[in-house]
Amino acid sequence: MQLLFRWLLRFAAGLILLSVLGLSLIYFLAAQSLPDYDKEIALPGLLAPVEIVRDNANVPHIFGSYGASDEDVYFGLGYAHAQDRLWQMTVLRRTAKGRLSEIFGSRTVPVDTLVRRLDIYRLAQQSVSAQTPEAMTALQAYSAGVNARLQEINDDALGRGAPEMFLFNVPMAPWQPADSIALMKLMALKLSGHMQEEILRARVSLALPDPERLRDILPDAPGKGIAALPEYAALFPSLNRHAAATAPFPDLPLMPIAPRGQAGASNAWAAAPNRSAAGGTLLANDPHLELTAPGIWYLARLELGTGGIIGATIPGIPAVLTGRSDLMGWGVTSSYMDDQDLFIEQLNPENPEEYLTPDGYKRFETRPSIINIKGETPVTLTLRWTDNGPVMPRSLFNLGSITPPGHVISLGWTGLSPQDTSVSAALALMRANSVEEAIEIGEGFIAPSQNITLADRNSIALKTVGAIPARDARHQSQGRLPSQGWRAENRWLGRAPYAANPEFVEPVGGILGNTNNKLLDRPFPNHVSFEWGDTQRINRWQRLMQDRQVHTRDSFIEAQLDTVSYTARTLLPLIGADLWFTGEAAAEGTRERQRQIALSLLSEWNGEMNEHLPEPLIYAAWVRALQKRLITDDLGPLEAEFKHVDPLFLERVYRNVQGAAEWCDVRQSAPRETCTDIARLALDDALIWIEETYGTALESLRWGDAHQATQNHEVLGEVPFLRVFLNITQSTSGGDNTLQRGRTSGEAPTPFHNVHAAGYRGVYDFADPDSSVFILSTGQSGHFLSRHYDDMSQLWRRGEYIPMSLDEDLARAAAVGITRLLPVN
Template sequence: MGLLFRWLMRLAATLILMMVLGAGLVYFLASQSLPDYDKDIALPGLSAPVEIVRDNANVPHIFGSFGASDEDVFYGLGYAHAQDRLWQMTVLRRTVQGRLSEVFGTRTVEVDSLLRRLDLYRLAQQSVNQLDAGTKAALISYSAGINARLGEINDQALGRGAPEMFLFNTPIAPWQPADSIALMKLLALKQSGQIQNEVLRARVSLMLDDLSRLPDILPDAPGTGMTALPEYTELFPGLRRYAEATEMPKTALSPFQARGLAGASNVWAASPHRSASGGTLLANDPHMELSAPTVWYLARLELATGGVIGATMPGIPAIMAGRSENMGWGTTASYADDQDIFMEKLNPNNHQEYLTPNGYKRFKSRPSIIEIKNQKPITLVLRWSENGPIMPGSLHGLSTVTPPGHVASLAWSALSPDDSSMTAAINLMRSQNVQEAIVAGEQYIAPSQNLVLADRNSIALKTVGAIPQRTAQNQNQGRLPNQGWRRENRWNGRAPYAANPQFIDPRGGILGNTNNKLLQRPFPHHVSFDWGDTQRVHRWRKLMQTRQVHTRDSFIEAQLDSVSYTARTLLPLIGADLWFTSSAALDGSPERQRQIALRLLSEWNGEMNEHMPEPLIYAAWVRALQKRLIIDELGPLAGEFKHIEPLFIERVYRNVDGAAAWCDVRQSSPIETCADLAKLALDDALVWISDKYGPTLEALRWGDAHQATQDHEILGEVPLLRFFVNIRQSTSGGDNTLQRGLSSGEDPNPFQNVHAAGYRGVYDFSDPDSSVFITSTGQSGHFLSRYYDDMAQLWRRGEYIPMSLDADLARAAAVGVTRIQPRQ
């Protein structure tokens, strides 16, 4: 027995030793790709020395020496991006090229197929030749900086550049100018939501027995209403009442956003007479899908026109949101209607032809081969009509609204081979005042944005990006998939840039946008029918108007405000017949739980604070209520409404145009009232909460349900490893607060925070170096780096880091200085 025990101990010790050695080897290999920020190096591609000073937050401040050009500074930015985010950049490039399956196998074939059909990368290659000389030179130098880092990795065996490269070993092609333009187009794809709205509107119209109820569940933003649209079945008869949608690819690598998860943001500015310091103010927090690392990367560039600092996106050589010494800029998604789905009627005798206003015409087509890891390649036939590329039925459920004998094409402003958006982005950084920046915006194509500007004296908002010009005779005003063969439905080029919304120095001294409706214009001069916000803007207006003058800190307070205007509006309506109306009940009984919940909500101010129970009770209640309201009318289609629709619930409980009809469950004999459904939904919510979080309502924490899910797109799914690479944090805010944290809407964790402000910046031009900014994770994409998640807790707590252009301040606390010399 003793001998057996000794051998078992030896075996256990050997296994432990092997595990320790294995872990040590993995750590050693992975750590080889950690960049050295403090070094002197000679690299090819420079005309003069460049210095990269990393301040104490690892923000690179990039300076050219005497005789250096802006191109040398862009070279330094490319080098810094490749040091910290090489894996992220290569994955994004593979995504837009439709080449993910070469690395990740069959799970990304559908994503690759969709991207190939959009043909964004080939369009980006064509756009290179349309750029002015300065922009082209910047892209070439930026690419050279990335490629210099790739050469350094290969020459010095620096762990393949990123730890992920050991798991997914594949050659990295040199970076090219077209790659950066393609990433701009990929950003446009991620921020586009009009396709989803068109398809859902068509599906709901097919499902409803009473089409007068369509404006309830998919209402216009408040304002002047629109004229009636034709029934979708009138346009395309013979469609099924309900058809199950083909599933979109469910992978973190997919850039195709579900409805409600397209771009969003907040931005606002104050004129000098509304600022306590006498200088203009600007605050911006763009909202995008959360990830680890975040899509944002902080940087400072010292250009010939002066220093610029703010948020970049790795792969794109521009400050996308930030400031110079004299001007700041921020953006929000404009929600401009720059996409249309067209149904192309096939020639019944030849499906290679489709109907046009001039008769049948042959599709343009070409083959495209998708290489798949460990599998045989597949060949796609890409097709285009005059309206745009032919898209598969899996794109946002297109198959459910495509009639037999038709295929769907996509018209989209981003599908331009003459995309000068990069020129606009680079010229914006060089602009010295509001007027110069507005002029620079004319070259912006996609994604359409609301650009808010502040120089030392003026503020302005200008919508940039190409907005299509439609005819007044358009059958459905771009709100439903349209008949592609009718001339009146087709686009007539781009609306004039001067027609894009513009506001300069408003009399009130404050302007901003929360993705809310900008203005009301009659079709076809409108901007959009579907806007991203009808709720946050009310809270923003109140916060702006409650102060005569604002400060940097009051703008920060507004960015971090977590009071829900929606909760304050809906709770008095849905609980009108429930407050304090119950008789005494036993502890633990459903009636007693309902009383406790109603008491808590009656004393609540609507603040979606992570430490409070009321936000969870409220969110679960309205979610259960909306499900009960729509399930019998929409059946299985109710599952497409993953987030609450505040205007819908308000219309129902105010009985706007008879909307209270949604409260009656048609399949049941009794006629249910809206109070009945509110009570039943509250019971549903409390049962769900009890099962998931326990029955003690006072002990609930909103933050336990509303965790920010900043997950690594690849390694975040790997057991054990995910605990090292994913960043999960309890957060305040909600779907409709200024501190926006959009919930997933997906069971079993429907309130996880998946879409939020990955970047926040506040700029004060009375003292520009007192400006502040932050990102949601950190600068590095390397999970072994201390800069991988060092900003995450600051971001969660609503803290910021200095946003200074003071070179001495950056050097004083630098964590490293990289000096790059030209090498022939």
Template sequence: MRLMFRWLVRIAASLVALAVLAILLIYYLASQSLPDYDRTVPVADLVAPVEIVRDNANVPHILGESDTDVFFGLGYTHAQDRLWQMTILRRTVQGRLSEVFGNRTVAIDRLMRRLDLYRLAQQSVSAQDDQTRAALAAYSAGVNARLGEINERALGRGAPEMFLFNAPIAPWQPADSLALVKLMGLQLSGQMANEVLRARTALMLDDPARLADIMPDAPGTAIAALPEYASLFPDLPRFAQGIPMPDDPLSPFPRPGLAGASNGWAAAPSRSASGGTLLANDPHLGFTAPSIWYLARLELAKGGVIGATIPGIPVVLTGRSARLGWGLTSAYLDDQDLFIEKLNPDNAEEYLTPEGYKRFKSRPSIVEIKGEKPITLTLRWTENGPVLPGSLYNLASVTPKGHVAALGWTVLNPQDTTLSAAISIMGAGSVQEAIAAAEGYIGPAQNLQLVDQENIAMKMIGWVPRRDPDHQSQGRLPSQGWRAENRWQGRMPYASNPEFVAPRGGILGNTNNKVVDRPFPDHISFLWGDTQRINRWNRLMQARQVHTRDSFIEAQLDPVSFTARTLLPLIGADLWFTGEAAPEGTPERRRQTALRLLADWNGEMNEHLPEPLIYAAWLRALQDRLIRDDLGPLADAFTHVEPLFIERVFRDIDGASAWCNVRQSARTETCTDMARLALDDALVWIGERYGTALESLRWGDAHQAMQDHQILGDVPLLKYFVNIRQSTSGGDNTLQRGRTIGTGPEPFRNVHGPGYRGVYDFADPDSSVFVISTGQSGHFLSRHYEDLAQLWRRGEYIPMSLDMGLARAGAVGVTQLVPAE
């Protein structure tokens, strides 16, 4: 017995020792790819030396003798810190993820091949101006210099992920960067998904007038009545079920309600305490680890530029120079239209046009799959755009038999000069120069906020499709592609894009809200990203005669929900303080406790408070009760509460209170009944997940920022090293925006928000500040993988200075790239 025990101990000790050795070996191999920031690197393709000074936050300050040398250095630093991220983004837009990840990503590759973004990017290289082509070539050479260094010195394949997913990395090409711009456009686009959902909802509703309730227009002048979708396609089943699309962290197709968003505002000297212009910007995208953003400073011939870049793209997208500051918010331009194309019943290779049947433009495309046989797709294009599969946003459910759907989209331009425009904006010296430089910007459409030393401005940049005034659906629903009046007729002139220069009030801004109220077809959009945050922003801006950098920071970090302050008095109008005392532990007592907490609450979505969780759960349960009866399973597609819908129902606008009555029940329910029942639903749900002690709840426990590694985030044990999760304040409708996922067992997870924040003060430019939500490095063993995350969570920033003395004072390393002999 004693001998057996000794052997068991020896075996256990051996297994532990082997496990420790395996961990040490894995750590050793992974750590080989950690970049050395403090060295001299001979580079074959370099003409003159480039110096890369990394300040104490690991922000590279890149100096060279020419602009091309500086772009070379940016390519090198991007590849040093974010090589895995860059290669995954490139494979995504190429539709080549399955070569690495096998069957898991085949559906994504199929969709990306249909859009053909990479081929369009290749065609766009020749359309760039000389400055941009030189920048692209130099940037690509910088990335490839780092790849050459990795291959020559065996630097752990460049990233720890490469050991798990070994695949060759092709040299970087100028088209790769242009393709990533188009990929960002896809991630920011929400019009296509909205068209499909609008059509599906129209088919489900018995009363067409109710569509304006559940999918309301932003407040403003009403539009003319639209045709019912069923009348456009009479043969379409009224209650067709959809086909699910891939739901994978690698998918670039935004979930409904999770397309681009942002905040940006500016103050003129007359509204600034320091007498200089102010600009604040925080673009919102899906959270990942590492962040999509990367901070950098470029010392160009026209002067220093500092701000946020995206690895793979050689431009500071939002930032400042010594003379100009610029920020971006999603414009929500209606730049996508779905066209239902009728097939020739005698020849499926032809589709109907205004001139008769024509053949699709088609070509084969082979998708290689790791460990499996390749598959061959036939890519088809009509005159309106690429033919899409029925799985995308459930297109199959709104596409009649004998038809296919095609996409018209401004980003599908083979002569796309968006990057040239972005680089020109970066080099502009004044508001007017930047507005002129943006004319070549095609997509994705953005609101460009600008400040120079004296002026402030906002200009919508991006090509606006020209639509016929007689368009059947005004671009709001999939339309008949064979009718001439539904087709695009070129673009609107750039001068007609909304523009606001030197406003009389001295302040301008955008929270993805409606910016103009023009009749169709000059309308810009019917779908806007915000009807709520703008109200809180307006209050904060007008509450002060003059603003400072700190007051702009305060507005960026404001967690107060205008929506909660507006809706709670409506939905609880007949519930506040009306019940009799109830015994402890009963549902009535919990309801009374919840109502008491909410009655004393000021609408602040603070992570440490219980009220935001009670409020969010109540509104979510209420909307589900209101629409489930009418929409059935389609109710699951409405993942986020629509505040205007709730308001319309409880104010009974145009008879919207009809949603409160449950059609299947014998009695007639009132909106008060629904509010009470929904609150009980919410409290049961909270009790099951977070406990019944309402006063002890914390919003932050439910509202965690989910900055997960897209590949390793679900791997047992490893996920604790690669994921960055933090309790956060804010919510769907606050300026400190933390958009919830809206689905699953944890619907309030924070998955979409300000991965970058910057505030620029042109009275003292070097007092400007910025931050990203993770760290600069994409290597999870680096101390710079998450060193900025806690600052970001606490609402803190790092200096955004062009002072090289400050950068050198606390530098974590200085890299010298020198021409090889």
């Protein structure tokens, strides 16, 4: 026995020793790719020396020496991006090329298939020739900077440039200008959501027993609506109504098309000098995107010949996309412009290689494309294009359920332009010195469409940029449903004039802003969009802006961080109208007692979605359960597509707008349920779920325990052990409809996790530009061993910022390192 014990002890000690050695080796290999920020290195491609000064938040301030050009500064940005975010750039480029399966295997084949069919990278290559000479110079210099870092990694054996490179065999080809253009197109795809809306509208139209109820569950934004649409089934009688009620489209890893409701959102607002306490213009911006680790944004300062530029970039694109110079600031919000249409294409029964056009049958444009798959046989696709756009896979978002027999569906999208000058426009915008100049430059943006909020020293403006498709006034569905592609009135007529894009310059009230709300009301086809990203936050924003005669940088920060839910204040009095303070006293531990405690808490709540309060969790669980009860019997499996509560739908039902209270009756039951009945049952559903998940002590609940910001590594975030080091999770305030927006996942078992929020916040004060501030939700580095991987995350959570200064002395005084890039000769 003693001998056995001794050998077991030796075996255990050996295992521990091997584990320690293994972990030490892993750490050693991973640490080799940590960038050295304090060095001097000679690199090919530079014309003159460049300094990259890293301030204490690891924001690179890139300065050219005497004799250096802007070309050298862009080289420095490419080098800095590749130092900190090489893996992220690699994955983004492979996504845009449809080449993920070469390293990730069969699980990403559907993503590669989609991107290949859209032909994003070939269109980017064709768009290279459309760039301005200045933009081409910047793109080429940036590419040279990235490639210089790649050569340095190879020459000096710097751990392949990123820890992930050890886990995946990822040959890294040199960076090219087309790569940056492709990444801009990829962002446009992430920010476009009208295709998903058309598909869902068609499926709901087919599934609902009463087509009149379509306007309830998919309501228009407040304001003048449109004339009645044709029923989708009437357009295509051969469709099976029940086929539309299929299971939701599964989430796919690295899918570049965002789930419905998460295509893009943002806040931006500005104040003119007469509404600013210090007499200078003010601008605030916080773009909302999917939360990941690392985040999509990367802070940088460029010292160009025209002056300093500082703000947020996307690794792989050599432009500050939201930021400021000494003279002007710009912020971006998703415009929700209707830049996508689906077309039902009729195949020739005699020849399926042809489709019907207004002039008869025509052959598809076709081209083979081979997807190489790690460890498996390659897949050969036949890419098909019509006059309207590429033919989409039937599996995408359940397109097959709305495709009639003998037909296919193609996609029209402005991002499919082979002459896309969006990158040139973004680079030119950084040099603009006035609102007027910036608006003129905006004509070069094609996709994504954005609202750009502008502020120079004296004036403010908001302009929608991006190509608006010109549609025929006779369009069958006005772009809200897939339409018959062979009818001339459904086809696009080119691009609408840039002057038709919404524009607001120097408003009389001195304040303007956008929360993805409806900007204007114009009749189709000059309408811009029927789908808008916000009907709620805008109400709270108006209140905060009008409560003050003048604003300051701090009041703009306060508005960015505001967590009061206008939605909760509106809905609770409606859904609980017959429940407040009713019923007899109930015994401790009974369902009636829990309901009374919940209602008592909510009755005294001001709607603040604070992470430390119980009321936000009770409210959120209640309205989620309520919507589910209202729609499940009518929509069946389609109910799963409605992952988020639509406040307009609940308001229509509980105000009985145009008979919407009909949703409260459960069709499959004999009794006729009232809306009060459903509200009470839904509250019980919510309380049961809360008790099972968080316990029975309602007063001790914390919204932040449910509303955790989950910033996960996109590839390795689900891998046991690794996720502990790679994922950034923290309790947060806010919610779906607060200005400090934290969009919830809507999916069990964590429906209230915060997955889509402001990964960047910035507030710019032109009375004192160097008092401007900004922040990221993670950190600058994509390397999990770097202290800059998540060093901003707690600041972001607490609503704090870091200085956004163009003061060179300040950057140097707090530098964590200075990299001197020298020409080889």
